[in-house]
Amino acid sequence: MSESQKKGYKEIPIGGMITKAGSSAEFKTGDWKSFTPVWEKEKCIHCMICPAYCPEDCIPKKDGKRLETDFDMCKGCGICAEVCPVKCIEMKEQGDSDE
Numbered sequence: 181m182s183e184s185q186k187k188g189y190k191e192i193p194i195g196g197m198i199t200k201a202g203s204s205a206e207f208k209t210g211d212w213k214s215f216t217p218v219w220e221k222e223k224c225i226h227c228m229i230c231p232a233y234c235p236e237d238c239i240p241k242k243d244g245k246r247l248e249t250d251f252d253m254c255k256g257c258g259i260c261a262e263v264c265p266v267k268c269i270e271m272k273e274q275g276d277s278d279e
């Protein structure tokens with residue numbers, strides 16, 4: 181590319197800026213997690229605390245019940261396990277296979 185074909189500074193997108201809202205939905209943020217939340221469904225009292233605290237909004241709810249985590253979006257941060265009042269979520273390291 182010759183000097184005359186290079187873009188001027190006004191044509192280059194500004195770095196580090198999110199120019200379109202909701203763009204993270206296009207990425208599977210769960211791809212790079214080290215830990216996975218394992219939910220013991222039977223012990224869950226469906227208090228809805230974990231979906232409220234989940235920063236990825238990846239714990240679905242339906243008819244007053246929480247459902248299984250969307251692992252494509254879960255980052256493995258462990259907040260859900262920390263806030264659960266009945267401790268029915270355990271963070272397991274990726275690759276653990278004791279089930």
Ligand code: SF4
Pocket residue numbers: 217233234235236237238239249253254255256257258259260261
């Ligand atoms: S580990 Fe973090 S991102 Fe994953 S479901 Fe729990 S709170 Fe949400």
Ligand code: SF4
Pocket residue numbers: 219223224225226227228229230231246263264265266267268269
């Ligand atoms: S915080 Fe625990 S008990 Fe409450 S909905 Fe989540 S998993 Fe169930």
